[in-house]
Amino acid sequence: MERxxxxxxxxxxxxxxxxxxxxxxxxxxxxxxxxxxxxSNAYTLGSxxxxxxxxxxxxxxxxxxxxxxxxxESNLFSQMGIPGWAIPRIKETWESEPPMIYGxxxxxxxxxxxxxxxxxxxxxTALVETxxxxxxxxxxxxxxxxxxxxxxxxxxxxxxxxxERLPGDRLYLLHTSQEKSGEDFMTVGYMVETxxxxxxxxxxxxxxxxxxxxxxxxxxxxxxxxxxxxxxxPWEWMVHEEFADEALRRMGDEQGQTLWIEPIxxxxxxxxxxxxxxxxxxxxxxxLLPAYFEGEQHSLSSYVRKPLLAREGANSLIVIxxxxxxxxxxxxxxEEGYVVQQYTDLGSYDGNHPVxxxxxxxMEPAGLGIRESTGxxxxxxxxxxxxxxxx
Amino acid sequence: MSQRRRRRSRDVALVAVPVLALAFTACGGDxxxxxxxxxxxxxxxxxxxxxxxxxxxxxxxxxxxxxxISGNRYATGSRLKGGEKVAASNIxxxxxxxxxxxxxxxxASGVGRAAASHSGGG
Numbered sequence: 001m002e003r004x005x006x007x008x009x010x011x012x013x014x015x016x017x018x019x020x021x022x023x024x025x026x027x028x029x030x031x032x033x034x035x036x037x038x039x040s041n042a043y044t045l046g047s048x049x050x051x052x053x054x055x056x057x058x059x060x061x062x063x064x065x066x067x068x069x070x071x072x073e074s075n076l077f078s079q080m081g082i083p084g085w086a087i088p089r090i091k092e093t094w095e096s097e098p099p100m101i102y103g104x105x106x107x108x109x110x111x112x113x114x115x116x117x118x119x120x121x122x123x124x125t126a127l128v129e130t131x132x133x134x135x136x137x138x139x140x141x142x143x144x145x146x147x148x149x150x151x152x153x154x155x156x157x158x159x160x161x162x163x164e165r166l167p168g169d170r171l172y173l174l175h176t177s178q179e180k181s182g183e184d185f186m187t188v189g190y191m192v193e194t195x196x197x198x199x200x201x202x203x204x205x206x207x208x209x210x211x212x213x214x215x216x217x218x219x220x221x222x223x224x225x226x227x228x229x230x231x232x233x234p235w236e237w238m239v240h241e242e243f244a245d246e247a248l249r250r251m252g253d254e255q256g257q258t259l260w261i262e263p264i265x266x267x268x269x270x271x272x273x274x275x276x277x278x279x280x281x282x283x284x285x286x287x288l289l290p291a292y293f294e295g296e297q298h299s300l301s302s303y304v305r306k307p308l309l310a311r312e313g314a315n316s317l318i319v320i321x322x323x324x325x326x327x328x329x330x331x332x333x334x335e336e337g338y339v340v341q342q343y344t345d346l347g348s349y350d351g352n353h354p355v356x357x358x359x360x361x362x363m364e365p366a367g368l369g370i371r372e373s374t375g376x377x378x379x380x381x382x383x384x385x386x387x388x389x390x391x
Numbered sequence: 392m393s394q395r396r397r398r399r400s401r402d403v404a405l406v407a408v409p410v411l412a413l414a415f416t417a418c419g420g421d422x423x424x425x426x427x428x429x430x431x432x433x434x435x436x437x438x439x440x441x442x443x444x445x446x447x448x449x450x451x452x453x454x455x456x457x458x459x460i461s462g463n464r465y466a467t468g469s470r471l472k473g474g475e476k477v478a479a480s481n482i483x484x485x486x487x488x489x490x491x492x493x494x495x496x497x498x499a500s501g502v503g504r505a506a507a508s509h510s511g512g513g
Contacts, residue, residue: 193406
């Protein structure tokens with residue numbers, strides 16, 4: 001992989017905004033603005049590297065299935081900070097397999113190859129950016145441009161598969177109106193795009209507007225039953241909120257029930273506790289880093305301590321040779337506990353540290369989106385940088 | 392690598408996304424949020440609207456798309472203006488609302504930029 005200089009397109013901000021990336025301005029603490037979309041550079045990969053990632057991800061998906069079984073058999077829920085009242089539904093949906101849609105693996109690609117940093121299984125974002133980079137590729141390289149990017153097509157295909165399977169006459173796609181930059185709204189908006197293309201009836205709605213009727217179950221603002229939901233809102237928050245009991249009680253395909261995408265069992269995969277579980281089951285796997293629940297014995301002197309539940313690198317701490325090297329912003333995460341994962345080199349490209357986000361649709365690897373940072377923690381100051389396949 | 396090419400021609404362009412992008416930019420995405428207010432348009436706990444809906448009362452309202460008279464925090468006690476006011480007792484067959492979404496216990500407001508806290512980056 002290499003990082004190359006590229007001439008940015010004339011008028012790129014309005015181009016990407018029209019394609020949904022309306023949240024490309026990251027406001028810095030001093031009030032200045034840093035573009036989150038960065039097209040003055042691009043990463044180039046060889047097709048062999050893409051094939052390798054694709055194969056790794058296929059295998060990791062199978063390993064995750066074993067990890068889910070193991071978490072249930074070994075009853076690791078409390079160690080993972082998953083509340084007791086969610087467990088019966090997690091177990092039940094793990095068995096009955098209601099549909100899932102997507103996820104995103106984050107990899108380091110340093111001198112030792114691809115190393116899994118984590119898997120965002122419940123509410124992955126950067127979907128819009130991933131689409132925008134395809135338009136960038138076409139603008140720059142035309143029909144000859146290549147990119148690992150089948151995300152849109154595979155999402156459309158997946159919705160087509162699910163069209164007959166989802167209860168109700170429409171799918172409600174929920175975002176939170178608490179998020180003000182438009183990132184959550186547009187990510188769900190993009191999902192609407194793919195689901196419409198698949199021929200489904202879609203309703204984009206803030207999750208705050210979801211109503212609960214004593215007899216009908218969940219209803220929309222017009223009083224219609226809400227039978228199928230895609231939500232960009234994490235289960236780890238939902239299970240602590242007011243409607244949690246009823247959502248758990250009324251989960252399913254029947255009248256008065258609601259089918260939720262992603263399914264609640266994704267609380268197992270999206271939890272950082274999955275990292276020590278994978279390492280315990282598959283020690284020395286070349287794509288895994290040694291990882292432990294905090295409190296477990298380990299001999300790592302360079303490691304990253306991550307909260308079981310956290311976003312944007314929040315509350316994570318990097319220790320190199322026993323010394324703190326960097327830390328993410330404090331957003332109050334960590335109450336449920338931590339994992340420690342061996343520190344790994346992300347590689348340095350003109351002083352930038354990329355993280356490779358590999359998309360999965362259902363169980364299939366689907367494409368790539370790269371974010372780079374100048375610091376060691378990939379946080380909300382990272383930049384999305386497009387990529388091309390160079391051979 | 393040809394099988395990895397998108398092969399999506401230009402004329403199968405995004406349909407919903409540009410419209411939504413424009414709509415969000417124009418409205419700030421705020422207009423869908425409802426706040427429970429009393430007769431003076433003052434924000435009160437959602438509980439009051441829930442109780443009103445259950446009892447068939449008429450003292451509290453859901454206010455859609457209202458904006459603050461002063462300040463920038465939509466907190467209990469703030470006064471709102473404008474928007475659309477609907478009696479809590481009438482709304483969507485007394486459905487309770489707001490049971491998901493407003494109660495995040497962390498300071499994060501959304502799920503975006505869900506970057507990894509990588510070991511050395513992610």
